Amino acid sequence: xxxxxxxxxxQVEFEDDSGAVLKAVGRQLKSWRERxxxxxxxxxxxxGYGDEQVASVERGRRVPxxxxxDKADEALDAGGIIAAMKVDVAEARYPxxxxxxxxxxxxxxxxxxxxxxxxxxxxxTEDCTRALFQMRRPVLAEDVIERGxxxxxARQSILTQQPTPILSFVQEEVTLxxxxxxxxxxxxxxxxxxxxxxxRHVEIQVMPTEREDHAGMAGPLQLLKLRNGxxxxxxxVQRFTRLASAPNEVQPLETQxxxxxxxxxxxxxxxxFIEKALGDS
Numbered sequence: 001x002x003x004x005x006x007x008x009x010x011q012v013e014f015e016d017d018s019g020a021v022l023k024a025v026g027r028q029l030k031s032w033r034e035r036x037x038x039x040x041x042x043x044x045x046x047x048g049y050g051d052e053q054v055a056s057v058e059r060g061r062r063v064p065x066x067x068x069x070d071k072a073d074e075a076l077d078a079g080g081i082i083a084a085m086k087v088d089v090a091e092a093r094y095p096x097x098x099x100x101x102x103x104x105x106x107x108x109x110x111x112x113x114x115x116x117x118x119x120x121x122x123x124x125t126e127d128c129t130r131a132l133f134q135m136r137r138p139v140l141a142e143d144v145i146e147r148g149x150x151x152x153x154a155r156q157s158i159l160t161q162q163p164t165p166i167l168s169f170v171q172e173e174v175t176l177x178x179x180x181x182x183x184x185x186x187x188x189x190x191x192x193x194x195x196x197x198x199x200r201h202v203e204i205q206v207m208p209t210e211r212e213d214h215a216g217m218a219g220p221l222q223l224l225k226l227r228n229g230x231x232x233x234x235x236x237v238q239r240f241t242r243l244a245s246a247p248n249e250v251q252p253l254e255t256q257x258x259x260x261x262x263x264x265x266x267x268x269x270x271x272x273f274i275e276k277a278l279g280d281s
Contacts, residue, residue: 018091018092018147019060019092019147021088021089021091021092022060022061022063022089022092022147023059023060024060025057025060025064025085025088025089025092026057026058026059026060027058027060028081028082028085029057029058029064029072029082030058032072032076032078032081032082033054033058033076035076036075036076036077038075038076039051040054040055040058041054043072043075043076046071046075047068047071047072047075048071049068056143056146059143060143061142061143061146062143062146062150063089063092063146063147063150064089066086066089066090069082069083069085069086069089070083070086098151098152098155100243101155101234101241101243102151102154102155104224104226104232104234104243105122105155105158105224106157106158106161107224107226107227107228108158108165108224108225108226108227109163109165109166109225109226109227110165110166110167110224110225111158111165111166111167111168111222111223111224111225112167112168112169112170112222112223112257112261113168113169113170113220113221113222113223114169114170114207114216114220114221114222114257114260115169115170115171115172115175115220116172116174116175116207116216116219116220117172117174117175117220118132118175118180119171119175119176119180119189119193120169120171121152121155122155122156122158122159122167122169123169123171123192123193123196123204124152124189124192125185125188125189125192126149126153127181127185127188127189128180128181128185128186128188128189129148129149129152129153130145130149130181131180131181131182131185132180133145133148133149135180159196159199159202164201165201166201167201167202167203168202168203168204168205168261169202169203169204169205170204170205170206170207170216170257170260170261170264171204171205171206171207171270172206172207172209172216173206173207173208173209173273174209176190176193176206176273176274176277177277179281183281186281187278187281190274190277190278190281191278193274194271194274194275194278197267197270197271197274198271203267204267204270204271204274205261205264205265205266205267205270206264206265206269206270206273206274207260207263207264207265208264208265211263213263214260214263215256215259215260215263216256216260218256219235219237220235220236220237221233221234221235221253221256221257222234222235223250223253223254223257230245231250231254232244232245232250233245233249233250233253235253
């Protein structure tokens with residue numbers, strides 16, 4: 001029964017047309033490779049990827065990066081046909097439930113988020129993200145993990161997009177102390193937080209556990225102010241997500257987030273806190 005429920009949960013969480021797109025792209029790549037008379041290992045050597053990666057892409061289990069498609073197009077003399085698949089793959093990298101959020105994030109001029117359990121997805125390293133997906137229960141299949149990792153990393157383009165949005169994050173203290181992925185992975189995660197937190201358009205704050213008054217006890221939240229002047233709230237609990245756009249729903253979230261920021265350490269104090277956590281790790 002547990003196994004059946006686990007399979008159903010994976011299907012509900014990731015079921016959309018993206019998987020079909022990736023499999024179709026994989027079949028096309030395999031067809032072009034066989035037409036060129038190359039093995040997976042030979043193609044991998046020609047484009048700088050391992051044969052296992054080539055096999056995973058051809059099965060639709062791994063999302064090919066744009067440079068992968070460009071190099072494959074050149075190596076297989078596809079005349080731009082393979083490279084043109086980048087448009088479809090760019091959208092397919094997102095599971096359906098992530099797609100709307102990613103689109104909103106790309107349109108945001110300001111983003112604020114409070115996290116009480118994990119480092120926010122936009123701040124995670126690839127190794128930390130993969131470790132979080134690998135520890136999901138029921139256990140996720142490898143192709144589901146890889147799609148989840150690719151989608152989360154792709155969303156991080158908001159950190160460098162132009163025009164640059166204003167980003168703020170409040171992290172609960174415990175999210176900086178739990179060594180997700182092991183000591184070396186976690187040290188790299190803390191170093192990444194320091195690097196991102198020093199960007200001029202990013203502010204990271206820490207909410208100390210010792211705070212007696214805490215406006216964020218209801219759980220994590222995210223607010224996005226969009227180019228059109230509207231504000232959207234995003235809430236996720238146990239993989240159930242909800243977007244809120246009605247003013248009577250968004251305004252309380254804005255008030256709540258403002259109080260959370262006021263109760264947390266300042267950005268400068270927070271960077272010192274992260275530096276100490278890194279030194280103690």
